[in-house]
Every structure is written in structure tokens, then in C-alpha cells.
Amino acid sequence: MISTYSKDPDALTNKVLSVALIGAEDHRRNAVAKLIAAQASVTREFSSYPELDDVPRLLEADYDVIIVELDSNSEHALDLVENICGNSSVTVMVYSAQSDSEMLVRCMRAGAREFLVEPIAMSTMAEALVRASVRRPAVQPAKKTAGKLHVFIGAKGGSGVTTIASNFAVSLARESSQSTLLIDLNLPLGDAALDLGIQAQYSTANALQNINRLDFHFLSKLLIKHSSGLFVLAAPDKYTQVEESNEAVRKLLSIARQNFDYVVVDAGSRFGATGKALFEDGSTVYLITQVGVSELRNSNRLISELLKSSGAKLEIVINRYTSRSLGIDEESIAKALTMQPQWKIPSDYPAARSAQNTATPLALKDSPISRVILQMSRTACGLPANAEKKKRFNLFG
Incomplete structure (x- = not known):
């Protein structure tokens, strides 16, 4: 579990978020993890993309934020984002080394809330986490038991x-x-x-x-x-x-x-x-x-x-x-x-x-x-x- 905070005194600093970071390239994933660490720490890192069949098990962890690296396999990453967003209310962010307007639109249509372009500024990550904190309800609803x-x-x-x-x-x-x-x-x-x-x-x-x-x-x-x-x-x-x-x-x-x-x-x-x-x-x-x-x-x-x-x-x-x-x-x-x-x-x-x-x-x-x-x-x-x-x-x- 991580606490997010910002130097902005008006930000919601007392929210507690759980974050999963998915990235196939270690050095890029580590760089993003360090940015989050400047605010708090990552709950879990994944060094490869989960298969779509694994999404239900991924969602069982009730992460508040899932951050996905886009470039290693953009089509699978998009399918993963769409699948996650279609089955949960978690905030999904993507990060990429390319500032591609067409890909940005596709990510938004898949359900991603943030498109982060590398190199990512510390303030950009902080603001994105604060927005995720605002979206998270003050009281978490009870988890629905499987039918x-x-x-x-x-x-x-x-x-x-x-x-x-x-x-x-x-x-x-x-x-x-x-x-x-x-x-x-x-x-x-x-x-x-x-x-x-x-x-x-x-x-x-x-x-x-x-x-x-x-x-x-x-x-x-x-x-x-x-x-x-x-x-x-x-x-x-x-x-x-x-x-x-x-x-x-x-x-x-x-x-x-x-x-x-x-x-x-x-x-x-x-x-x-x-x-x-x-x-x-x-x-x-x-x-x-x-x-x-x-x-x-x-x-x-x-x-x-x-x-x-x-x-x-x-x-x-x-x-x-x-x-x-x-x-x-x-x-x-x-x-x-x-x-x-x-x-x-x-x-x-x-x-x-x-x-x-x-x-x-x-x-x-x-x-x-x-x-x-x-x-x-x-x-x-x-x-x-x-x-x-x-x-x-x-x-x-």
C-alpha cells in the first residue's frame, strides 16, 4: 500500500492507493518505479505482460492504479488495458517513449486515464497519482463475491x-x-x-x-x-x-x-x-x-x-x-x-x-x-x- 502526496497543499494527500506497475523493459520500469517512489512505493511490479486470461486474478488484488508500459507489445498492451477497464473501476495509466496522437486516442478509447510520455517529469507522475486518488471513493465498496x-x-x-x-x-x-x-x-x-x-x-x-x-x-x-x-x-x-x-x-x-x-x-x-x-x-x-x-x-x-x-x-x-x-x-x-x-x-x-x-x-x-x-x-x-x-x-x- 502506498500513500501519495504532493507539494500542493490543496491536493488530497491522505488517500491510500495500491499500485501495480507492468513493464517488460527493466530499465524503463525501474525509472517509473523511482518516480512513484518519490511520492511513495509500488505495491507490485510485473516484468512481463499478463495474459488476458490472467486479468481476473490480477483484479482480485483490488489495485487502485495499474500502470502499463505500452511499447514492448502495443497491441497486447491495448487489449490488456481494455480488458482491465472493462472488468473493473481501477485507474489505468500507460507510459510510452513515443508521443503518438493516434495511439493516445486508442488508449483513451480502451479506457486508460493517463498517457505518460517518457521521460516522465516527477510533477507529472505526482499529479497523475493525485487524480487517481481523487477518483478513488472515500469508502471502498465491499468486494462482490463471485456468483x-x-x-x-x-x-x-x-x-x-x-x-x-x-x-x-x-x-x-x-x-x-x-x-x-x-x-x-x-x-x-x-x-x-x-x-x-x-x-x-x-x-x-x-x-x-x-x-x-x-x-x-x-x-x-x-x-x-x-x-x-x-x-x-x-x-x-x-x-x-x-x-x-x-x-x-x-x-x-x-x-x-x-x-x-x-x-x-x-x-x-x-x-x-x-x-x-x-x-x-x-x-x-x-x-x-x-x-x-x-x-x-x-x-x-x-x-x-x-x-x-x-x-x-x-x-x-x-x-x-x-x-x-x-x-x-x-x-x-x-x-x-x-x-x-x-x-x-x-x-x-x-x-x-x-x-x-x-x-x-x-x-x-x-x-x-x-x-x-x-x-x-x-x-x-x-x-x-x-x-x-x-x-x-x-x-x-
């Missing part, structure tokens, strides 16, 4: 992941009365938007194909809002092959969790490299399965070889459940799964078919299926599983 991540994944294709995930998200948005986002990662053929009766202009593909420029401002343009209040990042309407990486998925989820209280993911049956980003510490993974030999076998392997070794909380959901499914009793089901299932969603073909035909979410109507999903969503947001009896399931309520 809770709920991932729905199927033991086998056709398990009903999309139906459960999309209706859970609708119910969670309504019951919690907090900001909720549904991300359809069931690529390339996700159809959560179809289940919800909405048509989106943009999709998950747009986010993952523009990962270097992805911030919340960009992400917000890709979302569509359902009448329930749920925000949705839909899968592409047309078949789109998306080359995605674990880092890209992790960045998308990180930005989403920074800006929504709840993030729900329809992951289909994703168990490749990109699946690792879904099973983070603190997330809840709902493994959707059915009572069948192949489904239970897949579930057993996934639980023992993948999900139990992750930092995620695991909940088993048996879909289309009947009390005598294929002659397999509950004791055999629990033995096959190596754990008791937390949720059993009853088989109700007429209600499910009606919801699909009318494009009206099950969560907005009363049915045996919707009652269990309601209990799941209320438990997820810390409410009693069984709500008081009152009129609900009103589309416009």
Missing part, C-alpha cells in the same frame, strides 16, 4: 440435461430474485433457447470465438432476456463448429460469475479437456442420469474417475424416474452410483411434451416435474425446499 456456478451434465446423450437445466435456471431466477444467467455450452447443437421459447441473435459461439476481446460489456451484448427475468447465452441457431479451449471456457465463466449472482450451465455430455473448467472449487455439478444399465454404468465411471476428484460439489439427479424402473430397486441404484441420488424427477411425458410443443418452460406451470425442480432451485439459493402454498407459476407474475 455461484451450477453445472448440469449428462451421463449419456438424451438424459434430459437441457430440459432440467433450463427449467432450473428459470425457477432459480424467480425464486432467488437475483441476477441469473443460463449458458448453453452444449455445442454445437444446444437447444436451451428452443425449450425456453426464445430466439437469440448471438450465441456462445460469438463469445468463444472472440475470447481475446471478451469482457462483460461485450458479453452483455450477446445475451437475451427471458420473460421470467433469466438472462440466456444461447447456443448457435445454426450448426457451428467452435474450436474452444479450457482457458476460453474458464474465462467466459469467470466473467459471468463476476457479474451474475447465479450462473447455470447446460453442458450436455462434456467430458473432454474443456470439461475441466466446469468442475471448479465451489461449483455444484448436477449429474443427470436415468435408471438403465448403460446410464448407471456411465454414472459410476464418471463419479469415481472424474467428479469425485474435482473440487465441485456433486449431486445426482435421476430423470424420468418411476418406482420400478426396469426392475432395478433403489438399493441397487445407490450401489451402482456409489452414493445416494439427491433428486428424483418423475416421468411425466404429457407435461414434458406439452412444454416442448408450446415452448413454455415447465417451471412456469404446476406439474410433478416442476415441483421437484422448484425444490432444487430453492435449495440452491438457500430457501426451504417446500415453499408456502400460494399462487405461482404465473408467466407474468
